[in-house]
Each structure stands twice: as structure tokens, then as C-alpha cells.
Amino acid sequence: MAPSDKIGFYDYAGKINEENLNSILKDRRKNVIGWYRFRRNTQQQMSFREQIIHKQLTQLLGVPDLVFLLFSFISTANSSTHALEYVLFRPNRRYNQRITLTIPNLGNTSQQGIQSLLSAQHLTQLYPGLREAQNADSHSTPEENTEPSEASPLSRITFHTPSAPERPSTSPNPPSYANLLSQDDSLLSSSSPPTSAALLPRPQAVGSPGHPTPGPLGMGLGLGLSMGA
Amino acid sequence: MAVTSVHLESDAFLVCMNHALSTEKEEVMGLCIGEVEVTRIVHIHSVIILRRSDKRKDRVEISPEQLSAASTEAERLADITGRPMRVVGWYHSHPHITVWPSHVDVRTQAMYQMLDQCFVGLIFSCFIEDKNTKTGRVLYTCFQSVQAQKGSEYERVEIPIHVVPREAIGKVCLESAVELPRILCQEEQDTYRKIHSLAHLDPVTKIHNGSVFTKNLCSQMSAVSGPLLQWLEDRLEQNKQSVVELQQEKERLLQELAAL
Numbered sequence: 001m002a003p004s005d006k007i008g009f010y011d012y013a014g015k016i017n018e019e020n021l022n023s024i025l026k027d028r029r030k031n032v033i034g035w036y037r038f039r040r041n042t043q044q045q046m047s048f049r050e051q052i053i054h055k056q057l058t059q060l061l062g063v064p065d066l067v068f069l070l071f072s073f074i075s076t077a078n079s080s081t082h083a084l085e086y087v088l089f090r091p092n093r094r095y096n097q098r099i100t101l102t103i104p105n106l107g108n109t110s111q112q113g114i115q116s117l118l119s120a121q122h123l124t125q126l127y128p129g130l131r132e133a134q135n136a137d138s139h140s141t142p143e144e145n146t147e148p149s150e151a152s153p154l155s156r157i158t159f160h161t162p163s164a165p166e167r168p169s170t171s172p173n174p175p176s177y178a179n180l181l182s183q184d185d186s187l188l189s190s191s192s193p194p195t196s197a198a199l200l201p202r203p204q205a206v207g208s209p210g211h212p213t214p215g216p217l218g219m220g221l222g223l224g225l226s227m228g229a
Numbered sequence: 230m231a232v233t234s235v236h237l238e239s240d241a242f243l244v245c246m247n248h249a250l251s252t253e254k255e256e257v258m259g260l261c262i263g264e265v266e267v268t269r270i271v272h273i274h275s276v277i278i279l280r281r282s283d284k285r286k287d288r289v290e291i292s293p294e295q296l297s298a299a300s301t302e303a304e305r306l307a308d309i310t311g312r313p314m315r316v317v318g319w320y321h322s323h324p325h326i327t328v329w330p331s332h333v334d335v336r337t338q339a340m341y342q343m344l345d346q347c348f349v350g351l352i353f354s355c356f357i358e359d360k361n362t363k364t365g366r367v368l369y370t371c372f373q374s375v376q377a378q379k380g381s382e383y384e385r386v387e388i389p390i391h392v393v394p395r396e397a398i399g400k401v402c403l404e405s406a407v408e409l410p411r412i413l414c415q416e417e418q419d420t421y422r423k424i425h426s427l428a429h430l431d432p433v434t435k436i437h438n439g440s441v442f443t444k445n446l447c448s449q450m451s452a453v454s455g456p457l458l459q460w461l462e463d464r465l466e467q468n469k470q471s472v473v474e475l476q477q478e479k480e481r482l483l484q485e486l487a488a489l
Contacts, residue, residue: 044364079234080387081328081370087363098363103356106413107254107324109452 014049016056034067034088042072044087054091065092069101231346233269234389235318235371237261240402241275242392246367247406248278249322249353251453257281258289258321260299262306262314265347271317274310275401277302278408280416289321290337306401320351328354328368330385339374339383349373349388398464410454417445 009021025032035057037050046054046068058066068089075082088101102108237245241261248257258281263273277299279291299316307314319341321334330338330352341348354368371390374383398406421442430438 044362076387078387079389079391080372081368082390083366083368086365086367100358100363101365103250103253103365104452104456105250105356106252106448106452109448 010053014052014056016053016060018060021060029061032061032063032066034063034069036069036071038071038073040073044070044072044085046070046089046091051091058092065090067099231269231342232265232271232349232373232388234391235271235273235349235351236391236393237273237351238275238393238399238402239395240398241273241405243398244276244278244402244405245320245351245353245369247457248276248409249324249355250367251409253324253356255281256289256322256324258291258319260291260296260316261318261320261349261351262299262303263317264313264315265317269347271347271349273317274312274314275306275399276320276405278405278412280412289334291319309401317345317347318349318351320353323352323354324356326354328352328370330370330372332382335372335374335383335385338372339376342374351390407457410449410457413449413453414446417442417449 007020007024008017009024010016022029035054050068050070054066054068058064068091070087070089072085073082074085086101088099089097090099091097245259248259251257257278259279260277261273262275262277263271265271279295279299281289296316303314303316319338330350334350334352338348338350341350350372352370352372354366354370357366357368358364359366369390371388373386373388375386376383421438424438425435
């Protein structure tokens with residue numbers, strides 16, 4: 001963002017002063033994707049002057065799909081409540097000129113998949129096959145990004161690959177850490193003796209003489225399952 | 230009416246907005262520091278970002294410990310700025326929800342007003358979108374609570390609020406702004422440590438937990454720390470540019486003066 005309040009790059013007639021524009025942009029010229037305007041108490045539409053400025057900018061900067069971000073500000077009569085509204089336009093297109101503007105934040109940059117911290121009880125609750133695996137002498141290296149058709153129970157734990165974050169979508173409610181902790185207490189009393197590192201066999205390479213045949217597993221496993229609620 | 234209006238310094242406003250826009254998944258909150266003038270105008274000079282221990286929906290409450298810590302902070306600010314500062318209000322966000330305070334909010338505000346008649350409440354409503362016009366909206370309002378008659382329900386009273394422009398971001402507000410990534414990181418570390426203090430974790434669980442921790446920290450960096458840093462660097466660049474231009478103007482004027 002480069003505010004141009006000190007030197008304007010256009011005049012009252014809407015004619016762009018290229019020299020001023022260049023002095024504002026300098027070497028950032030190639031990174032320009034659009035321009036913005038802030039007005040108070042006005043309609044959410046491009047004014048005529050803005051339209052002609054937009055046409056000139058499109059040509060001068062050589063950006064065919066230049067965008068225009070319009071901010072408008074309105075208040076209640078007693079000034080107790082104020083609203084800042086924003087619309088993103090693509091004026092060079094014939095249809096669908098308005099686009100949704102998404103603000104990336106903590107709530108929507110969380111990628112799919114691994115979400116919750118677990119403790120051992122939960123792990124065995126989630127993956128009953130783990131119990132069998134602990135009892136049998138099995139291979140315990142988790143495989144990444146694959147859902148192997150024939151593999152030992154533990155290696156069925158898959159890590160979902162995060163999708164490219166082009167349009168961040170709101171991920172489903174990840175359980176909060178606190179819930180898991182309280183669940184811990186309730187599970188401690190009801191579940192079987194806790195898993196300890198000693199019970200889990202040491203990892204063995206696939207193909208080694210100790211490698212077992214895969215046991216039956218009821219459900220598809222994925223760490224993306226949300227716990228609890 | 231206890232308070233006539235609220236004047237919110239624009240750099241404090243900036244911190245609130247940044248905080249409110251940091252997440253759409255939960256409500257955030259903080260305290261406002263400033264002074265109340267004889268004309269009953271509340272002047273907010275800075276804000277303190279708070280951590281929410283109870284993250285249930287619409288349970289925005291400030292613990293006595295947080296209030297006490299905020300008072301200490303206010304005293305520190307009073308020393309720095311040389312003006313009498315104290316906690317004068319609270320703010321919280323309403324992501325995807327209307328800007329008006331809920332019944333719980335009005336009651337909470339009423340409770341604070343019992344301690345301080347001039348205590349004000351601010352609400353920031355964000356991540357609102359009008360699907361028809363593709364218009365996004367961020368709203369903010371200021372209110373107090375009043376009880377029509379003894380024993381009746383508390384009601385909202387609208388208080389005019391004005392944002393006071395400032396040439397630059399004050400040092401205090403700058404510190405508050407960068408407090409957010411610090412708080413987020415701290416929360417994440419606390420949760421991770423708590424889980425890992427449980428004795429009987431198997432290796433797979435440890436790997437899983439470590440991955441969650443890393444992922445969450447990265448998420449914070451991409452959503453909060455990264456953009457904040459970028460914005461501050463851009464602003465610094467602009468300020469440096471301003472300085473150069475002003476110096477050039479000064480040179481020109483001096484030359485003009487010398488020519489006279």
C-alpha cells in the first residue's frame with residue numbers, strides 16, 4: 001500500500017500526471033495490482049472520475065485486470081456507531097465486477113489436517129488398531145501422505161497434505177487444547193492402563209524378518225479427525 | 230449520562246482494529262487506558278491486549294488479576310507520558326456478529342460501571358459481508374449501561390465516539406501492537422508444555438504434538454507476525470522517504486530565502 005496524499009497523481013479533470021505517479025511508485029511499479037480510495041458518506045460505486053483514472057492507470061501500468069478498492073465510511077447521527085465499508089472492483093471486466101475481499105487471519109489460515117494435540121489415551125481411543133499393534137510386534141513408522149493399502153496398523157496414520165492456500169477456507173472447529181486436558185482426567189479413570197513407551201516396539205524396517213503381516217483395521221485413519229465434540 | 234463522549238487516539242484505534250481483525254474464530258478483548266476530563270470526555274490514549282482464559286462464545290470477562298495488571302501498566306504509562314492515566318474502558322470484538330452488545334455484554338459493562346461510573350465499553354464488529362453487494366464491513370460502537378428502574382434489566386446507552394487523528398504512531402501504542410504476536414506465541418507454548426508434561430506419551434503422539442505446535446506457530450506467523458512486520462517495514466520506508474522530501478523542500482525554501 002502506498003498512500004499518495006502528499007503528491008496527487010491526478011488533477012481535477014482526472015488526467016494522470018505520469019511524473020508524479022512515477023515518483024510515488026518508483027521501483028514498485030511492476031508490483032502494482034490496483035489502487036484504492038477512501039471517501040466518507042458516499043455511495044459504494046465508482047465515480048466517473050475514478051472510472052477514467054482507472055482506464056488510464058490500466059494503460060499506463062499495463063495491468064489488464066487492475067483492481068479498485070473502495071473504502072467508504074458512514075456513522076450514526078449521534079456518532080456512537082461507525083462503519084467502514086469496503087468493496088473490491090474489477091472494472092475492466094464486463095460481468096461480476098465486484099469481488100469478495102477475504103482478510104486472512106488466525107481463523108482461516110489454519111490448514112486442514114493436524115489440528116489437535118493428543119495424549120496417549122486419546123491416541124488409543126482414536127485408533128483401536130494401536131492396541132493390537134502394541135500387543136503384536138509391529139512396525140511403527142508412520143507413512144507420510146499416503147494411505148497404504150497393505151501396511152501395519154500404525155503406518156495407517158495419514159497426514160493430510162495441506163491444500164494450496166489460494167482461497168483460505170474456514171476450517172472446521174479445531175478442538176481447543178483445554179477440552180483435551182479435561183477429557184484426560186475423565187479417561188484416566190475409565191480406560192485401560194496407559195500406553196507407555198516401553199509397550200511400543202522399536203521401529204523395524206519394512207522387509208526385515210520381524211516385519212509382521214498387516215492386521216485388520218476397521219476404519220480409515222486420519223489425524224484430521226476432530227476429537228471430542 | 231455519566232460520560233458525554235469518547236475520544237479515541239488513532240494509534241490506539243489502530244491497535245484495537247489490528248487485534249479485532251487478527252481472528253474470526255473467537256472474540257478478542259482488551260482494556261483501554263487514558264484519562265477522563267472534567268467535561269466527562271473520556272480520552273483513550275492506548276490499549277492493552279488481553280488473553281482470554283475462558284474462550285466460550287460471548288463470555289468476554291476480565292479477571293480481577295488482569296484489571297490489576299492493567300492498572301499497573303496504566304501507572305507505568307502515566308510515568309512515561311507525564312499525564313494521569315488509568316483504565317477507562319474495555320473493548321472486545323464481535324466477529325461475524327452484530328456490533329451491538331449482547332445481554333451478557335451489557336451486564337458486564339454495568340458491573341464495571343459500579344466500580345467506575347465513567348467506564349466505557351467498545352465493540353468492534355468485523356468479518357461481516359453483505360453477499361449481495363459483496364461489501365465487507367467493519368463497525369465499531371461505544372456504549373454504557375443503564376438501569377431504567379431498580380431491579381429492571383440493564384439497557385445499552387449509546388456514547389458518541391470520535392477517532393482523533395495523529396501524525397504518527399506513539400511509542401506506547403507501537404509496543405501494544407507488537408504485543409499480540411508475543412501473546413499468541415506464549416499461549417501456544419503454554420498449551421504445548423502442559424500437554425508434554427504428561428508423563429506417558431508415546432513417540433507417535435510426541436511427533437504428532439510437535440507437528441501441531443509447529444503448524445500453529447507457522448499459522449500465527451503467516452496471519453499475524455508476518456503482515457505486521459511487513460507493514461511496519463513499509464511504514465518505515467515511507468517515513469524515511471518523507472524525511473528526504475522534507476529536507477529537499479527545506480533546501481529549496483532556504484535557497485529562495487537566500488535569493489531574496
